[in-house]
Amino acid sequence: MSTRIVVIGTGYLGATHAACMADLGHDVLGVDVDPSKLAKLEAGEVPFWEPGLPEVLTRNIEAGRLRFTASYAEAAAFGDVFFLAVGTPQRKGEFAADVTYVDSVIENLAPLVDRPAVIFGKSTVPVGTAARLGARARELSPVGEQLEVAWNPEFLREGHAVQDTLHPDRLVLGVDRDRPGRAEEVAREVYATLLGEGIPFLVTDLATAELVKTSANAFLATKISFINAISEVCEAAGADVTVLADAIGHDDRIGRKFLNAGIGFGGGCLPKDIRAFMARAGELGADQALTFLREVDAINMRRRTAMVDVVREQVGSLLGTRVAVLGCAFKPDSDDVRDSPALNVAGQLQLQGAGVSVYDPKAMDNSRALFPTLGYAASTLDACRGADVVLVLTEWREFRDLVPADLDGVVREKRIVDGRNCLDPEVWRSGGWAYRGLGRP
Ligand code: NAD
Numbered sequence: 001m002s003t004r005i006v007v008i009g010t011g012y013l014g015a016t017h018a019a020c021m022a023d024l025g026h027d028v029l030g031v032d033v034d035p036s037k038l039a040k041l042e043a044g045e046v047p048f049w050e051p052g053l054p055e056v057l058t059r060n061i062e063a064g065r066l067r068f069t070a071s072y073a074e075a076a077a078f079g080d081v082f083f084l085a086v087g088t089p090q091r092k093g094e095f096a097a098d099v100t101y102v103d104s105v106i107e108n109l110a111p112l113v114d115r116p117a118v119i120f121g122k123s124t125v126p127v128g129t130a131a132r133l134g135a136r137a138r139e140l141s142p143v144g145e146q147l148e149v150a151w152n153p154e155f156l157r158e159g160h161a162v163q164d165t166l167h168p169d170r171l172v173l174g175v176d177r178d179r180p181g182r183a184e185e186v187a188r189e190v191y192a193t194l195l196g197e198g199i200p201f202l203v204t205d206l207a208t209a210e211l212v213k214t215s216a217n218a219f220l221a222t223k224i225s226f227i228n229a230i231s232e233v234c235e236a237a238g239a240d241v242t243v244l245a246d247a248i249g250h251d252d253r254i255g256r257k258f259l260n261a262g263i264g265f266g267g268g269c270l271p272k273d274i275r276a277f278m279a280r281a282g283e284l285g286a287d288q289a290l291t292f293l294r295e296v297d298a299i300n301m302r303r304r305t306a307m308v309d310v311v312r313e314q315v316g317s318l319l320g321t322r323v324a325v326l327g328c329a330f331k332p333d334s335d336d337v338r339d340s341p342a343l344n345v346a347g348q349l350q351l352q353g354a355g356v357s358v359y360d361p362k363a364m365d366n367s368r369a370l371f372p373t374l375g376y377a378a379s380t381l382d383a384c385r386g387a388d389v390v391l392v393l394t395e396w397r398e399f400r401d402l403v404p405a406d407l408d409g410v411v412r413e414k415r416i417v418d419g420r421n422c423l424d425p426e427v428w429r430s431g432g433w434a435y436r437g438l439g440r441p
Helices: 012-023 035-042 053-062 072-078 100-112 129-140 161-166 183-190 192-196 206-237 241-249 270-283 287-315 341-351 364-370 380-384 425-430
Strands: 004-008 027-031 066-069 081-084 117-121 147-151 171-175 201-205 322-326 355-359 389-392 415-418 434-437
Touching: 004 012, 004 072, 012 027, 012 053, 012 066, 012 081, 012 161, 027 072, 035 066, 053 066, 053 161, 072 100, 081 100, 100 117, 100 129, 117 129, 117 183, 129 147, 129 206, 147 183, 147 206, 171 183, 171 206, 183 192, 183 201, 201 206, 206 241, 206 270, 206 287, 270 287, 287 341, 287 389, 287 415, 287 434, 322 341, 322 380, 341 355, 355 364, 355 380, 425 434
Parallel strands: 004 027, 004 081, 027 066, 081 117, 117 147, 171 201, 322 355, 322 389, 389 415, 415 434
Antiparallel strands: 147 171
């Protein structure tokens, strides 16, 4: 059955969700306040890099199932179901999440919704937000209690967003237990295709659903910082963290995923989400529970300085050294540079006097907008020309596939520092290069 769905906020999460809901056969309207983003989407162009999304977007626009607008009035008139997918960034100068965008959606939308409807929140929010938004929506809406707010947190990974939306590991729904309504029934209709494929569907209360998301991100961040802490010990002991990760990862209870030591995590989610989680726990009087996340954050941030130290150790002095930086997206298969460890390292190196030449297959425009003063190159070879040291900071396939012969005769010094432990040290050493990984001899 087709449902009339509105997706509010058409960034990485919302644009993907809108296109994928249309792909499931629903009639979808995407809403955003950014006119340039809307213009691109209306023209069938994804405003960011996400593999597979352009095809899903154009196919559904052409089929007449997907449109975009800036008008809340149009959205309220169109939708029976609303997904809220606006940003919840870190507040400036604080750990807490900035929830003004989600608040603003409710303030603008709820007064216009004049028939029974459900708003499903997908943004990552501090626990308690959904209940508060629900109360506000009931207050503002002409239909009162018949405008429901439920929470349906999103777990997609950039770079795999389409696959993760259409074939998620699980769906989680938080409903208001004090006001039994239609939210679960409506969610079952919207996700009927996915549920038919046997995807686990967990229905719970609002607070638990909000906490599922922040806990999942806290766990993933902890796992990365765990292996990075072990990597520091490996460095000190002359051991190899990559072999260690393989060995412990064979244990099902541990698992190999997210055990890659390197320059640490970044992006628009993990760093801000663990900080917001600590801030919220503090507000709730449970701050002691999450003090370990401070350490997780500290270990992670330390990786960036550690990488700069390793480069300095390799070249002697950074002043006047030419550094090729391969990769500036926070992870491969994405153009997202929010809180990118690679850009942080590049920026630190430049501040310390190095000449930095950055290349990324997809994130150049975003990077230039955020760090206009860094040096940028047109290709891997261009970035490496005359370099005293080459750094691999985002593990794009095209960098993992590099072999020494590609760069011999291009660089000034055959030195490579692998900030993601994604290259084969033997290949590089046997090619006459000085190879340095992180946490490995
Ligand atoms: P984003 O910045 O890419 O997108 C947010 C969009 O919301 C922007 O296009 C912005 O213009 C729009 N917006 C802001 N205020 C609005 C308003 N009042 N009305 C309509 N549109 C408005 O952010 P994102 O990465 O898509 O993240 C959105 C939320 O999803 C965040 O809470 C994030 O933590 C969560 N999340 C993101 C991912 C991810 O991989 N990016 C994964 C899971 C969850």
